[in-house]
Amino acid sequence: MIAKTVVDGFVAGLHRSPDFGFSQEFAEYRAYSEGDDLRHVDWNVFARTDKCFLKRYRGETNSQLLILLDTSASMAYGSHQVTKLDYARFVAASLCYMANLQRDAAGLIIFDEDVNNYVAPSTHQGQLFRLLHAIEKVAPGTHTDFTKPFVHFQNFLHRRGIVVVLSDFYEDPGVIVRTVEPLRYKGNEVILFHILDPQELKPRFREPVLLVDMENAANALEVSPEYARNEYRRKIDAHVEALSSKVRSAGMDYFLMDTERPLDEGLREYLAVRRGRL
Amino acid sequence: MGFFTPWFLAGAALVGLPVWLHLLKKHRTTPLPFSSLMFFEQRTQSSIKHRRLRYLVLFALRATLLLLIALAFAHPYIRRTVLPLKHAGEVTVIAIDNSLSMREGNRLPEAKQMAKSLVGSLRPGERAEVMAFGQRVQVLSEVTDDHAPLNAAIDSIEPTDARTSFGELTRTLRSIRQSLQLPLDVHLYSDMQQSGMPPNFNDLRLGVGLRLDPHPLAAKTTPNYTVENVVALRRVYDNKKTRVLATVAGYGNTKTTRNVSLVLNGRVVESKPVEVPESGRATVEFVSLDVPYGRNKGEVRIDSGDSLPADDTFYFSVERADPRPLLFVHEAGNTAAQLYFTDALEASGQSAFAIDAATPEQTANLNPAKYAFVVLSDVGELPGGFENALRNYVRGGGSVLVALGHNAMARMKVPVSDDKVEAAAYAAREGDQFQSVAWLDPSHPSIQNNSRWDDVKFYQAIRIAPGNARVVARLTDGTPLLLDQKSGDGHILVFASTLDNVANDFPLHPSFVPFVERTARYLGRLDSGPSSVLVGSFEELRDSKEAGSAVDVLDPRGDRVFSLAEATRAQNIQFTEAGFYDIRRPNGRNELVAVNADRHESDLTPAPPETLTLWQNTANRTVSEAGGTASSEQKPVSLWWYVMLVVLVLALAESLLGNRHLSVDKEAA
Numbered sequence: 001m002i003a004k005t006v007v008d009g010f011v012a013g014l015h016r017s018p019d020f021g022f023s024q025e026f027a028e029y030r031a032y033s034e035g036d037d038l039r040h041v042d043w044n045v046f047a048r049t050d051k052c053f054l055k056r057y058r059g060e061t062n063s064q065l066l067i068l069l070d071t072s073a074s075m076a077y078g079s080h081q082v083t084k085l086d087y088a089r090f091v092a093a094s095l096c097y098m099a100n101l102q103r104d105a106a107g108l109i110i111f112d113e114d115v116n117n118y119v120a121p122s123t124h125q126g127q128l129f130r131l132l133h134a135i136e137k138v139a140p141g142t143h144t145d146f147t148k149p150f151v152h153f154q155n156f157l158h159r160r161g162i163v164v165v166l167s168d169f170y171e172d173p174g175v176i177v178r179t180v181e182p183l184r185y186k187g188n189e190v191i192l193f194h195i196l197d198p199q200e201l202k203p204r205f206r207e208p209v210l211l212v213d214m215e216n217a218a219n220a221l222e223v224s225p226e227y228a229r230n231e232y233r234r235k236i237d238a239h240v241e242a243l244s245s246k247v248r249s250a251g252m253d254y255f256l257m258d259t260e261r262p263l264d265e266g267l268r269e270y271l272a273v274r275r276g277r278l
Numbered sequence: 279m280g281f282f283t284p285w286f287l288a289g290a291a292l293v294g295l296p297v298w299l300h301l302l303k304k305h306r307t308t309p310l311p312f313s314s315l316m317f318f319e320q321r322t323q324s325s326i327k328h329r330r331l332r333y334l335v336l337f338a339l340r341a342t343l344l345l346l347i348a349l350a351f352a353h354p355y356i357r358r359t360v361l362p363l364k365h366a367g368e369v370t371v372i373a374i375d376n377s378l379s380m381r382e383g384n385r386l387p388e389a390k391q392m393a394k395s396l397v398g399s400l401r402p403g404e405r406a407e408v409m410a411f412g413q414r415v416q417v418l419s420e421v422t423d424d425h426a427p428l429n430a431a432i433d434s435i436e437p438t439d440a441r442t443s444f445g446e447l448t449r450t451l452r453s454i455r456q457s458l459q460l461p462l463d464v465h466l467y468s469d470m471q472q473s474g475m476p477p478n479f480n481d482l483r484l485g486v487g488l489r490l491d492p493h494p495l496a497a498k499t500t501p502n503y504t505v506e507n508v509v510a511l512r513r514v515y516d517n518k519k520t521r522v523l524a525t526v527a528g529y530g531n532t533k534t535t536r537n538v539s540l541v542l543n544g545r546v547v548e549s550k551p552v553e554v555p556e557s558g559r560a561t562v563e564f565v566s567l568d569v570p571y572g573r574n575k576g577e578v579r580i581d582s583g584d585s586l587p588a589d590d591t592f593y594f595s596v597e598r599a600d601p602r603p604l605l606f607v608h609e610a611g612n613t614a615a616q617l618y619f620t621d622a623l624e625a626s627g628q629s630a631f632a633i634d635a636a637t638p639e640q641t642a643n644l645n646p647a648k649y650a651f652v653v654l655s656d657v658g659e660l661p662g663g664f665e666n667a668l669r670n671y672v673r674g675g676g677s678v679l680v681a682l683g684h685n686a687m688a689r690m691k692v693p694v695s696d697d698k699v700e701a702a703a704y705a706a707r708e709g710d711q712f713q714s715v716a717w718l719d720p721s722h723p724s725i726q727n728n729s730r731w732d733d734v735k736f737y738q739a740i741r742i743a744p745g746n747a748r749v750v751a752r753l754t755d756g757t758p759l760l761l762d763q764k765s766g767d768g769h770i771l772v773f774a775s776t777l778d779n780v781a782n783d784f785p786l787h788p789s790f791v792p793f794v795e796r797t798a799r800y801l802g803r804l805d806s807g808p809s810s811v812l813v814g815s816f817e818e819l820r821d822s823k824e825a826g827s828a829v830d831v832l833d834p835r836g837d838r839v840f841s842l843a844e845a846t847r848a849q850n851i852q853f854t855e856a857g858f859y860d861i862r863r864p865n866g867r868n869e870l871v872a873v874n875a876d877r878h879e880s881d882l883t884p885a886p887p888e889t890l891t892l893w894q895n896t897a898n899r900t901v902s903e904a905g906g907t908a909s910s911e912q913k914p915v916s917l918w919w920y921v922m923l924v925v926l927v928l929a930l931a932e933s934l935l936g937n938r939h940l941s942v943d944k945e946a947a
């Protein structure tokens with residue numbers, strides 16, 4: 001329901017295929033060459049000019065969407081009602097619903113340090129419900145390890161499409177890019193949704209706190225408010241900046257999603273940016 | 279400092295709250311799950327650091343705030359001398375001393391300046407009035423809250439030659455208080471001369487509703503010299519006998535020599551150095567004053583060099599005239615009475631009268647009108663025409679002294695008055711067979727200050743019915759000895775015995791001389807007033823016969839004192855300035871009156887502060903008894919409001935500061 005509400009609110013157009021096809025939308029004329037299908041010759045033009053021209057149309061193809069959802073323990077963090085994992089699930093569900101509306105094949109990979117669940121992309125009847133069911137069953141797992149599951153991901157990609165990675169990316173930006181970049185080699189369009197809680201971006205502690213790592217309970221640190229206010233923020237800002245920079249320089253898309261922002265607002269902004277780019 | 283409700287101070291224990299919050303509350307580290315510690319580092323905070331005074335200023339503010347709240351509830355107060363709140367409708371009275379002593383230095387301008395400052399400090403709607411006082415009190419403005427007339431009234435105050443009278447001031451203030459029925463706050467600007475205090479301190483009693491705020495202008499005694507007094511005859515008839523005796527006084531001075539000059543009609547006649555002892559007096563005698571005929575202006579001056587020159591000159595008037603004739607009628611065989619009478623007049627030191635002696639027979643052709651008065655010394659029958667002339671003379675204002683002896687007994691009536699002689703009282707010369715004076719009327723001009731008649735023996739007296747006559751003296755058997763009978767405008771003075779030493783031994787007693795001298799002055803209408811009078815004294819200008827006629831009076835500056843309308847009505851005049859007043863009466867009795875300031879003003883010694891406090895307390899005690907507010911007293915002044923104001927300010931500061939600390943995080947966000 002959340003995905004439907006979110007998507008219905010703003011879906012207005014479809015993503016275009018980069019290939020020319022034979023659909024209804026005229027694109028250009030091209031001189032006839034041998035071997036071309038005579039069905040595409042514009043006989044009206046031939047009658048007027050005595051030359052054979054082929055009509056070319058902009059192709060509208062069905063795309064494949066593969067969503068990689070990180071369910072590591074850190075994704076269970078939330079300083080308010082909606083945890084990062086919840087937010088990621090809403091985003092994933094919304095994307096699946098949107099793909100289903102466009103009759104795109106949508107798939108889902110749920111991973112933490114390993115691949116936990118996989119729903120192969122398909123346009124078959126009931127695919128959406130399979131996806132939503134898989135999303136609903138998602139539970140926080142252990143710690144994240146990008147290296148291991150991403151090796152398997154390449155095996156799941158048989159045709160090019162759009163790969164969306166939803167994660168908090170608590171890893172070195174270089175490692176992340178190196179790990180994710182191979183997905184793009186097969187012509188996939190890779191989008192990284194960096195999902196972070198506002199408390200992670202700008203932590204506010206009024207007194208010293210003992211922070212316990214959610215992915216490793218043995219790891220705990222006593223942190224002063226001054227540190228969180230100053231040094232931590234500098235570090236997380238540098239991390240976001242580095243990740244964004246490296247991802248974009250690798251030809252991938254990066255979008256930072258603050259869980260405090262409304263979901264539709266985040267998606268709309270992303271799609272607006274993306275449409276402008278195409 | 280004290281507390282009305284000290285048990286509220288226990289609330290100061292609340293200070294423990296911020297102490298606990300800021301200092302003692304133990305830091306508890308809250309385990310908080312966090313997504314990743316990837317960007318955190320180990321930073322150990324010491325317990326001391328945790329317990330440090332986190333917000334030192336905030337803590338101080340909060341602790342002080344709680345302390346002050348507890349203090350405010352304890353209701354602190356301090357004892358302070360406070361002036362009472364103004365009564366509703368209280369009138370501020372500004373009384374400025376303009377007596378002679380205020381001419382010293384810069385006292386009066388300073389007093390006026392201080393008074394103006396007071397007017398300037400009056401609150402809107404606060405009413406005041408201005409008065410100047412010396413010997414009398416002059417109210418110079420009405421009761422008003424308008425500053426302009428008050429300042430104008432203060433500006434109009436000029437120094438006078440009057441004497442300070444705090445008693446008169448107090449009496450006037452009481453009177454104003456009673457008439458206004460409002461409390462008065464009296465601000466007194468004066469040099470507070472000790473000599474201005476009345477002899478009876480009760481005269482300074484302020485009474486109910488009066489509060490006195492004295493503003494003394496002099497703190498210590500200022501050295502001052504003055505000519506305190508001059509003794510000189512007002513009228514002289516013999517130049518050789520004239521002398522002037524001056525008394526010079528120094529107040530708060532050291533022993534020094536000063537030059538004293540005698541000035542007559544503006545010309546220095548004689549100068550003498552005189553050594554003035556320390557805070558003492560010295561006398562200077564000027565002899566053989568050559569006084570020309572007429573009215574003369576005399577002065578005695580001292581070259582004081584002090585800061586109060588107004589009292590350095592003493593004025594006196596001297597009039598030189600020829601002796602006036604008097605007629606002494608006696609029987610041819612009795613010259614003893616004339617002898618005694620003439621000797622007594624000469625012994626009095628004045629030659630104001632020249633005696634013309636005559637027997638009754640010789641009076642037939644005499645006109646009594648040309649004599650100052652007439653003496654009938656035990657005469658028998660008088661010529662009828664002369665006796666009638668005497669009666670007319672008396673009715674027209676003349677005077678006759680009648681001495682009765684055996685000749686009067688033979689006639690059985692008193693000459694001129696025709697009063698019946700009742701009997702003759704005789705006494706023997708031996709033993710106790712004589713009479714003496716049993717009663718004297720000291721108010722009569724013939725007797726005044728001369729009551730030593732006790733030893734006089736009267737052997738014979740003629741008893742007459744007193745009728746409407748004023749009995750001035752009586753003998754032991756009740757016989758009237760001296761009677762003053764008024765007839766028309768004149769007087770007939772009857773002495774019921776003789777003026778020789780036959781019927782009595784009065785001429786042999788010292789009291790005879792003053793009796794004759796004063797009787798002569800009285801009957802001869804010879805004014806024996808002093809050569810000078812004090813500022814503030816009065817002078818009669820006219821008698822009943824002179825009603826409607828103008829009397830011109832020129833003051834020391836030469837200006838007319840009265841307008842034309844006033845000159846015909848004024849019965850008397852009060853001298854307000856030192857100097858010479860020229861009084862010109864319609865009957866030609868012109869007079870030059872020398873007026874001097876009261877020399878009490880020369881003593882510039884201020885009244886001690888204790889006296890002023892006592893004076894103020896005459897109001898305090900009375901007002902307190904009346905249930906009013908005391909003028910100034912030790913009162914507990916509550917500090918509650920001040921403490922609460924500080925609490926308010928601190929609370930505001932605490933809010934701002936606390937908000938600033940809390941907003942650190944918001945700023946970070």
